[in-house]
Amino acid sequence: MEILFTFVPKEEMQQQIITEFPDADFHFFYKDKSKLPTADILVTYGEDLDEEAIAQAQNLKWIMVFSAGVEKMPHEAIAARGITVSNVRGIHKTPMGESVLGHLLALKRSLPDIYKNQQNHKWERQFRSTELRGSTALILGPGAIGAEVGRLLQAFGVITIGCNRSGNQAEYMNEMISFDGLLAKLPEADMVISILPSTSDTKYLLGLEHFQAMKQDAIFMNFGRGDLVKEEVLIEAMQNKMISYAVLDVFVQEPLPEEHVFWSLDNIVISPHVSGKSEKYLERAMEIFLPNLKKWLSGENEPTNLVNMEKGY
Amino acid sequence: MEILFTFVPKEEMQQQIITEFPDADFHFFYKDKSKLPTADILVTYGEDLDEEAIAQAQNLKWIMVFSAGVEKMPHEAIAARGITVSNVRGIHKTPMGESVLGHLLALKRSLPDIYKNQQNHKWERQFRSTELRGSTALILGPGAIGAEVGRLLQAFGVITIGCNRSGNQAEYMNEMISFDGLLAKLPEADMVISILPSTSDTKYLLGLEHFQAMKQDAIFMNFGRGDLVKEEVLIEAMQNKMISYAVLDVFVQEPLPEEHVFWSLDNIVISPHVSGKSEKYLERAMEIFLPNLKKWLSGENEPTNLVNMEKGY
Structure with a gap:
């Protein structure tokens, strides 16, 4: 299973994830989409995906958005492929x-x-x-x-x-x-x-x-x-x-x-879009993602905080 | 009964007080202490009294302080005369x-x-x-x-x-x-x-x-x-x-x-000593003072929020 992060968490956090899921392949890349074609799961802030990226990501089954808004994502392309989308609503x-x-x-x-x-x-x-x-x-x-x-x-x-x-x-x-x-x-x-x-x-x-x-x-x-x-x-x-x-x-x-x-x-x-900022942000997002990843890897394909791409929330 | 305010509430509030207590004599004066010798009750923010004022106010039995701090009042002179002091603690x-x-x-x-x-x-x-x-x-x-x-x-x-x-x-x-x-x-x-x-x-x-x-x-x-x-x-x-x-x-x-x-x-x-400011301040202070004044006039001489002048609070 290949999991592509389109941002780079702190080294310490990367190690923690890798240790917790020894059988999965993690890639932590910023703006580098070379691993898109083989990625099964994509972890993103939701601002770096377009229709072309979705087309390239032919194995993609789940997009985990580390944000609450999904309005910058290519809704139709994602919905048409039936890709699961979930977010971190609540942590803000x-x-x-x-x-x-x-x-x-x-x-x-x-x-x-x-x-x-x-x-x-x-x-x-x-x-x-x-x-x-x-x-x-x-x-x-x-x-x-x-x-x-x-x-x-x-x-x-x-x-x-x-x-x-x-x-x-x-x-x-x-x-x-x-x-x-x-x-x-x-x-x-x-x-x-x-x-x-x-x-x-x-x-x-x-x-x-x-x-x-x-x-x-x-x-x-x-x-x-x-x-x-x-x-x-x-x-x-x-x-x-x-x-x-x-x-x-x-x-x-x-x-x-x-x-x-x-x-x-x-x-x-x-206020320059900073009201949701917190030193605890990534830590809390991981607390949502990691248990869901565990379930996903065991075949349970319904993460919490599902986003309906047709409705947009 | 003479009640001396050492500040001047709004005209409307003055009228309300006078109407509510038709048998009492109210004086609303700012920095004018000519009515001190005959005042039975003094209503003050607590910053305009000294030993001399207390000596002049020979009839004074109750000082109602429209503030919480009493440290600027002449404690000993007031305590020696056994004058009742109460304040508006709680409204801040x-x-x-x-x-x-x-x-x-x-x-x-x-x-x-x-x-x-x-x-x-x-x-x-x-x-x-x-x-x-x-x-x-x-x-x-x-x-x-x-x-x-x-x-x-x-x-x-x-x-x-x-x-x-x-x-x-x-x-x-x-x-x-x-x-x-x-x-x-x-x-x-x-x-x-x-x-x-x-x-x-x-x-x-x-x-x-x-x-x-x-x-x-x-x-x-x-x-x-x-x-x-x-x-x-x-x-x-x-x-x-x-x-x-x-x-x-x-x-x-x-x-x-x-x-x-x-x-x-x-x-x-x-913060220039403004944290207690509110447009509702005087109204709330009156809500403490007026029921106590009513009791006082009927002979009940124990207003709420008594201040012990020896302790200072």
Whole structure:
């Protein structure tokens, strides 16, 4: 069995894997696809595969994605071949939950002003600091990460409203609505937090009318995918101060070009797609992959966290 | 009955109080002490009383302090006269809990770097973001605020160790130690958070040996009172990078002088004594004061949140 990693884990981690599976052949290559034709299993961050690569990988039966989003993968080519795809969803929930709460609390408790005044040695106490407690958050995409955000927000006394396609109950949500009910619910929300993946249902889900419906002091956070809202919509909403802040961790084009107008709007916070980062990331991804690999090698071909390539999540 | 406020609440709030207590005489004055000689009850932030004021206030029976710290009040003069003192402890817990978590998450999730890079339109993902989850916090002074900090930290999967004079159990602490056990416990803590009041027991409680005992990547937060540690000790600890960050909300001298070295150390965050600020502050203080005033007027002279002026808290 040949297992091709399209990235190179630390030497120590490579050794651990090789030792644990003495009968498998592991290849750890960055940007080198020479082993594609013989690979049975591919381990990737999901950003380096195209139709040609799938065609070359004629033995490929399982793609293990060390990420949560699969929108950069050639869906049709993979689905047509019946290749199993699974990911590491769930492992982002701790760092992302902490990042979301960090950004919210920073804005509520005036941290950007505090940091700025320190640069000028300025003792200034006239902030309009507010509180999370008693506010309402609307969470777009209450999956594993959204539920963790909901759990933490509830600990701070925040009311959570989950919003997904079906409106079916999700964890740590005081109330659930479906995408159809979103526009009508927005006026209640002090925070609108998206962790939605990019799918045909979520692309451009938010239009200008959604920002118009939000409270003027609402905070919008996009920690899902950049195409949830067209850039020109977001620019118009923020330039006209329809809401108080937008915190963006994801963008249509990444890296965000240096000349992009987002950088200089003082009511936008640019987080360069780092909210899921953690020193524990690879270790946690391996904790998902290795037990599944063990099962796969023993003939059990249904890894956890299966991705439906037709739906896109 | 004459009730003197040494600050001026909003007109609307004044009217509400007067309407609720039609038989009492209220005076709302800022820095005008002409009504001191006839006042039965004084409502103050606790920073505008000296021995002379207490001597003048010959009818005074109850001082209601709209703050938690009483260290700027003339303790002996008040104790000698047997004047009842009560405060609003507990109302700071929500804004302070949110501020403490906000600062911690901001540092763990690299927010100061994210903000700085945005100023330079710089897409930079090479942060060493870490997580709160799995870390250990040592909380000096696990009272109402400390317990709220403990509760929130536990929601993030942090182990909490409370430390007070007695070592007696406090809420939301996984473990308790007394001041005597502090030095030996410090090497376990990733965060050391003080919300201690200023008393004879807490003054200069931390010396250089305490910073030497902390982990090199520990975060120290002083959200209690500035005299917990001598400034020269803190400067030596931070200049020598004995720990990674100090977040200071309280100072020996406030406002912190413009030329103070604290301002320019890049491992110190200066929060200008604003962690307890909230738009709901006065409203919550009134929710403590008014029911107690009602009882007082009916002859029940034991308000909640009594302060022992001999102990100082």
